Amino acid sequence: MPVTDVTTDAEALTMTLTADFTAPVERLWEVFTDPRQLERFWGPPGYPATFTSFDLTVGGHARYLMTGPKGEKYHATWEFLEIDGPHSLAVLDSFADENGNVREDMPTSRMTLAFEPTASGARLESVTRFTSAEALEQVVAMGMVEGSTMAINQLDRVLQGLRxxxxxxxxxxxxxxxxxxxxxxxxxxxxxxxxxxxxxxxxxxxxxxxxxxxxxxxxxxxxxxxxxxxxxxxxxxxxxxxxxxxxxxxxxxxxxxxxxxxxxxxxxxxxxxxxxxxxxxxxxxxxxxxxxxxxxxxxxxxxxxxxxxxxxxxxxxxxxxxxxxx
Incomplete structure (x- = not known):
């Protein structure tokens, strides 16, 4: 499986996920910045994602929803903060309502994706930083560690091609x-x-x-x-x-x-x-x-x-x- 480590740090208020792939950095960047390819792995099994908008510019927004097996819908939005292709991408990640409005009752976090070359391909390091220990605890209790791991472990088939x-x-x-x-x-x-x-x-x-x-x-x-x-x-x-x-x-x-x-x-x-x-x-x-x-x-x-x-x-x-x- 690509994911090699997931850790949470209550003092730094972070969750860090590391994954290794045989694909080059440029290919990793491509799948994370193309909504049609993102949809193929971003949601964990049973909760596939659908991106309804994707404005890849600093200050731009992406909106997506994950649909559960019984038709449940969970909305989220990204605000792009930093774009340094093909090296890193930073977004403000928020839960949203069906109209794309940020939900004030749920945590908002800053997610930074960094792509680095390795001897066999590329490494992804995803660092999600929260505003409080309570916010970190809340998303961990919701299954963020397990869900993120299963989602990123689906990325191999997108990078390789189905055949x-x-x-x-x-x-x-x-x-x-x-x-x-x-x-x-x-x-x-x-x-x-x-x-x-x-x-x-x-x-x-x-x-x-x-x-x-x-x-x-x-x-x-x-x-x-x-x-x-x-x-x-x-x-x-x-x-x-x-x-x-x-x-x-x-x-x-x-x-x-x-x-x-x-x-x-x-x-x-x-x-x-x-x-x-x-x-x-x-x-x-x-x-x-x-x-x-x-x-x-x-x-x-x-x-x-x-x-x-x-x-x-x-x-x-x-x-x-x-x-x-x-």
């Missing part, structure tokens, strides 16, 4: 914490088709089958927010296993990039998971990122032990074949 980051690696599963797992798979095909393949029953029935020897016997999908879905699978003749299925509800839908659903094993009292699907396209290929939130670590480990990753890889490999014929 270099994920091509040929198959389905990758990462345990992020006790309740969150991130699954990634690069699919050869445009984002619009990959989105349709996750929404349209006639396409879902062709690829979301898991290991060979199973068929999808029920595929009912209402992809609108508040709509429900139900999938069932059964073994074909000669395959061992019992019929099973999942059902759930769509909580968020932002075509063709993001869909958040609940997932519950039909006919059981097992708790539901929260599945946050994100799609990114680059050079004709689409990276699928699925963030799964489990109710607890025990459920997480039980599901992973079923061979879920292998089953998903079989399905995703099948999906590429389906897209090639659409």
């Amino acid at each position: 270099d980051y994920a091509a040929g690696k198959g389905t990758q599963t990462e345990i992020l914490d006790d309740t969150h797992v991130r699954i990634t798979r690069l699919i050869e095909g445009p984002i619009d088709l990959v989105w349709r393949a996750h929404q349209e029953p006639e396409l879902l029935e062709k690829w979301m089958l898991g290991p060979d020897g199973w068929r999808m016997s029920v595929c009912e999908v209402d992809p609108s927010v508040g709509g429900r879905y139900r999938y069932e699978w059964e073994p074909i003749e000669g395959t061992e296993g019992e019929r099973f299925g999942f059902d759930g509800e769509t909580l968020l839908s932002e075509a063709p990039r993001r869909a958040v659903t609940t997932e519950h094993m039909t006919g059981t009292d097992y708790p539901s998971t929260l599945n946050d699907l994100n799609l990114e396209e680059e050079d004709g290929a689409t990276l699928i990122t699925l963030l799964i939130e489990y109710p607890d670590m025990q459920t997480r480990d039980m599901v992973l032990a079923t061979g879920m990753t292998d089953g998903m890889e079989t399905s995703y490999a099948r999906l590429e074949g389906v897209l090639a014929s659409v």
Whole structure:
């Protein structure tokens, strides 16, 4: 992971994050000053950022919001204080309301991003300075250390490019914490088709089958927010296993990039998971990122032990074949 250290200093009123990358300083500067690239990593998993304005001039402002998995929106604004490309960038970072006005009830801090060359690439040092110990304690309690770490750890795939980051690696599963797992798979095909393949029953029935020897016997999908879905699978003749299925509800839908659903094993009292699907396209290929939130670590480990990753890889490999014929 790129982030090598995060420290807070109650006396200096600072939080300092350090991360190392194989990309040059100029490339780091580019991603931090291009809002479309910033959006791909600035929000932590489950809370992607959308920049609605970006005036990269001293005294200019940038506005962005992070959207949670249930549609919650958190607004913020930057005022650019110092711009010294490609070496450093300083902003006044404030929580904001939906109109971009600074919230006086929340801390405002000064964030300085410094980019330095290293033998293997470049180092980012982000220093956030607060006005009081209480303000520092407040944002730490809100999860700023964890959120910043997870956000910056997503930067590799933006710097490398999606093909270099994920091509040929198959389905990758990462345990992020006790309740969150991130699954990634690069699919050869445009984002619009990959989105349709996750929404349209006639396409879902062709690829979301898991290991060979199973068929999808029920595929009912209402992809609108508040709509429900139900999938069932059964073994074909000669395959061992019992019929099973999942059902759930769509909580968020932002075509063709993001869909958040609940997932519950039909006919059981097992708790539901929260599945946050994100799609990114680059050079004709689409990276699928699925963030799964489990109710607890025990459920997480039980599901992973079923061979879920292998089953998903079989399905995703099948999906590429389906897209090639659409």
